[in-house]
Amino acid sequence: MREIFIKTSTSDNHKRKNLSIVEVINQNGIIAKAEKRYSYYVAEQSPFQDTENLQQVFQGEPFAPTRKDRHVSIKKIFDRKSGIGQMIYRVIGSFYVVQNLHLFAVVFMHSIRFDLFPDALAKHKF
Secondary structure, X not given: OEEEEEEEEEOXXXXXXXXXXXXXXXXXXXXXXXXXXXXXXXXXXXXXXXXXXXXXXHOOOOOOOOOOOXXXXXXXXXXXXXXXXXXXXXXXXXXXXXXXXXXXXXXXXXXEEEEEEEHHHHHHHO
């Protein structure tokens, strides 16, 4: 059996957008759950009067917004005795978007979490 749940949300001030996708597979006495989360937050906004000012930003003059360096983390756990396993992969960083002479700095977090456990333990996990 396979189930998929999708949930999206946007904050009232439109600065944060979240997307969550959860997939649960129950097969041969094993349950596998994959949860993918994507979050975006608009951190900065800089209006420009013309395209020349905007081009100067990308050349490093006079205003260059700081960008977060990308950070990746992986956590993996597996217990052979109980058959429970978990892996979490997370990426945090930022990128820029230009729209109508506005420069937006967008901070993001993407994570994927995998859980694996015997069907007998499913009542305690969900």
